[in-house]
Amino acid sequence: xxxxxxxxxxxxxxxxxxxxxxxxxxxxxxxxxxxxxxxxxxxxxxxxxxxxxxxxxxxxxxxxxxxxxxxxxxxxxxxxxxxxxxxxxxxxxxxxxxxxxxxxxxxxxxxxx
Amino acid sequence: xxxxxxxxxxxxxxxxxxxxxxxxxxxxxxxxxxxxxxxxxxxxxxxxxxxxxxxxxxxxxxxxxxxxxxxxxxxxxxxxxxxxxxxxxxxxxxxxxxxxxxxxxxxxxxxx
Numbered sequence: 001x002x003x004x005x006x007x008x009x010x011x012x013x014x015x016x017x018x019x020x021x022x023x024x025x026x027x028x029x030x031x032x033x034x035x036x037x038x039x040x041x042x043x044x045x046x047x048x049x050x051x052x053x054x055x056x057x058x059x060x061x062x063x064x065x066x067x068x069x070x071x072x073x074x075x076x077x078x079x080x081x082x083x084x085x086x087x088x089x090x091x092x093x094x095x096x097x098x099x100x101x102x103x104x105x106x107x108x109x110x111x112x113x
Numbered sequence: 114x115x116x117x118x119x120x121x122x123x124x125x126x127x128x129x130x131x132x133x134x135x136x137x138x139x140x141x142x143x144x145x146x147x148x149x150x151x152x153x154x155x156x157x158x159x160x161x162x163x164x165x166x167x168x169x170x171x172x173x174x175x176x177x178x179x180x181x182x183x184x185x186x187x188x189x190x191x192x193x194x195x196x197x198x199x200x201x202x203x204x205x206x207x208x209x210x211x212x213x214x215x216x217x218x219x220x221x222x223x224x225x
Contacts, residue, residue, distance in 0.1 A: 004156070031211060042119075042202060042217040043157070050211065091156055098211045099145070104156030 002026075004105035006092050012111045013082055021077045021108045025094030032075050033102065034067055037089040046090075049075065050098060082112045115140040119203050119216030127224050132193055134219045136203035137185040143205040146179060146186045147213070151200045160201075161188070193223045 005024040013019050025032050034046040045059040049069045060066070064082075069075040079086055089109050093102040116139040126132050136146075144165035149157035163170045163177045163186065170177050174193075179186040190197055203216040 033213070035215075040218075043204075043213075043215040045212055045214070048211055056212070093156075095211075099206075101147070101159055101162070102213060104149075104158065106154070106156045 006105035006108050010109045018080045021090050023075045023092030029094035031095040033093045035091045084112050087112045115214045117214050117216045123220045125222045132190045134188045136216050138205045142207045145206040147204050148188045149202045195223050195225050198223045
């Protein structure tokens with residue numbers, strides 16, 4: 001596709017369940033970010049992947065959060081044992097390389113009930 | 114670490130008037146300053162950016178100014194239109210880093 005694609009666009013889950021969020025970056029983009037946007041707030045950095053380098057996981061809020069990027073393309077963000085405070089919009093962005101313009105997907109709105 | 118403050122949190126202007134949003138940052142090593150526009154239900158989209166070797170940049174009705182000494186930069190929108198209504202985010206990044214640090218956002222409402 002022409003842009004960053006995220007799925008699902010909306011996800012409602014029960015507290016305690018695990019969820020997986022998917023990001024398809026722009027073809028050829030080597031760098032990928034995950035951000036979290038809570039209601040009315042700015043974007044909180046979660047994790048960064050660049051090529052084959054070890055990811056920067058410094059923004060992950062707890063060990064319930066993990067992410068992987070398979071084959072240098074698609075990425076999944078997994079949240080285990082979801083809590084209500086995990087409710088937010090999760091945004092993915094990709095860039096052609098470090099320091100380049102970041103293109104964002106439309107986000108996944110996660111609601112934990 | 115870097116800290117970015119953005120003001121105001123909400124801004125309401127009459128169509129045709131100008132709008133100004135300001136951001137301050139803490140790390141003098143920051144040298145890339147983009148502005149993003151986020152419409153309802155969509156991801157942020159880059160509208161303009163500036164690097165530290167430039168003091169001002171314009172693109173039609175949008176301009177960004179940077180004061181590196183004072184560590185602040187501003188977004189200026191002239192001749193505002195209802196379709197400018199959205200949430201605007203500033204961000205900063207250092208060349209040595211890939212991490213974009215975002216401000217808390219400004220909700221702009223342009224009244225017809």
